Amino acid sequence: MDMASLPRAVELASSVACNPRWHPGAVRPLHSEIFAPATQASGAGAALALALDGLRVRDRAAEDSGNYSNVGKVTEDRAVLWVQDAAACRLGGRPYRPGLPEGLRHRLIHVAAKTAEDALFALEEGVRCRDLACVIGEMAGNPKALDFISSRRLSLAAEKHGVPLFLVRLDAAPDLSSARMRWQVRAAPSAPPLWNLAAPGHPAWQAELFRARTHAPGEWILRDEGSFLTAERPACPAPDNGDLGLRAGARSLAAL
Numbered sequence: 001m002d003m004a005s006l007p008r009a010v011e012l013a014s015s016v017a018c019n020p021r022w023h024p025g026a027v028r029p030l031h032s033e034i035f036a037p038a039t040q041a042s043g044a045g046a047a048l049a050l051a052l053d054g055l056r057v058r059d060r061a062a063e064d065s066g067n068y069s070n071v072g073k074v075t076e077d078r079a080v081l082w083v084q085d086a087a088a089c090r091l092g093g094r095p096y097r098p099g100l101p102e103g104l105r106h107r108l109i110h111v112a113a114k115t116a117e118d119a120l121f122a123l124e125e126g127v128r129c130r131d132l133a134c135v136i137g138e139m140a141g142n143p144k145a146l147d148f149i150s151s152r153r154l155s156l157a158a159e160k161h162g163v164p165l166f167l168v169r170l171d172a173a174p175d176l177s178s179a180r181m182r183w184q185v186r187a188a189p190s191a192p193p194l195w196n197l198a199a200p201g202h203p204a205w206q207a208e209l210f211r212a213r214t215h216a217p218g219e220w221i222l223r224d225e226g227s228f229l230t231a232e233r234p235a236c237p238a239p240d241n242g243d244l245g246l247r248a249g250a251r252s253l254a255a256l
Contacts, residue, residue, distance in 0.1 A: 022215040024053050024222075024229040025060075029180030029214065030127075030158040031151075035169045038091040042187040043168040044138060046205045046222065050183075051080070051134045051166050052101070053229040078133035079107040081126040085119040086112070087140035088170055107133075116143035120150050127158040127165050134164040142172050152178040174210070182211040188221050202226065206234070 022028075032050065036043025082095055089112055097105050109132075113119035119139055126135040135158075139146060155178040158165045167179070174182065185208075190201025208219045220231040 020215065021218055022209055022212065022220075022231075024231050025057055026215070027057060028054055028164075029212075030162065030164050031155040031167075031179050032165070032181040032183065033167050033169055033177060033179040034183045034185055035172055035174060036185050038088075038140060038170040040187045041092065042185050042205055043170060044092065044095070044136070045203050045224070046183070046185045046207060047136050047166040047168050048100075049203070049205075049222065049224045049229055051136060051164060052104075054164055055133055056228075077107075078131060079109050080104060081109045081111065081122075081129075081132050081135045082137075083111045083113060083119050083122045083126065083135065084138040085116050085140065085143075086114050087116075088138035088168075091140055091170055092138065116145040120145055120154075123165065123167070124154055124157050127154065127163040128161050130161055130163060132163050134166065137165065137167040138170060139167065140170040140172070142169075142175055148176045148178060151176075154178075155180065179211075180213050181209065181215075184208045184210055185222075191223060207231075 028050075034043050034047050034050075036046065084092075084094065094112065095108065095110055097108060100108065111119075111122045113122055116139060119137065123135060123137045126132055154165060154167070174184075185205045188204040188206040190204050193199045193201050203224045205222045206219070207222045208217075209215065210217055219234055221234055223230045223232075
């Protein structure tokens with residue numbers, strides 16, 4: 001390494017030390033974006049898995065703080081708002097209620113918006129409602145309405161009212177955004193079922209965290225195991241800043 005590049009290496013290593021690797025169960029920001037192809041259901045599935053993992057974290061935090069009156073309230077009682085614009089509905093279809101987790105089917109509120117502007121309005125109104133457990137949005141492409149100002153409004157509203165927002169961007173290019181955590185996901189092979197090899201496996205995603213304020217970038221295979229989320233490093237992960245602070249090829253498995 002030449003001396004000119006040394007300051008940059010020190011800066012990156014310091015960043016990794018301050019921003020540890022993400023793992024399931026980690027406290028996360030309230031505004032996340034998930035980029036996914038519209039030909040798969042990977043975006044909506046990953047958003048739902050990350051949202052439920054975050055809700056379990058909030059319940060655990062309530063228990064640790066001694067606020068037992070709120071334990072279970074977030075994951076069991078409050079409604080979940082799911083907003084789609086017309087293009088997202090056309091490309092990926094609407095949420096199939098019988099296919100959702102059993103505890104979520106009776107409390108899902110679905111909004112089918114005609115335009116991107118209407119979808120953004122519904123999303124902002126949703127994160128302003130503290131009676132919602134979380135808000136999931138799906139928007140296709142890069143509509144002009146979803147600019148940095150609109151993204152900033154969503155971030156500020158989510159942080160002010162404490163309602164998590166997971167916005168799925170179908171067939172979209174990463175653009176300027178104030179989302180605190182940004183993912184690129186695609187479908188991954190499921191692990192073989194333990195008891196019945198002919199049965200479908202649990203959902204899995206190849207997920208790259210390419211921007212986050214509180215965690216170093218990285219890549220994982222996420223698996224929804226039903227009542228918890230697991231994450232393992234791929235066999236050949238893409239190089240990222242985190243490799244400055246962790247041994248290359250290290251494998252981690254985290255669960256709630």
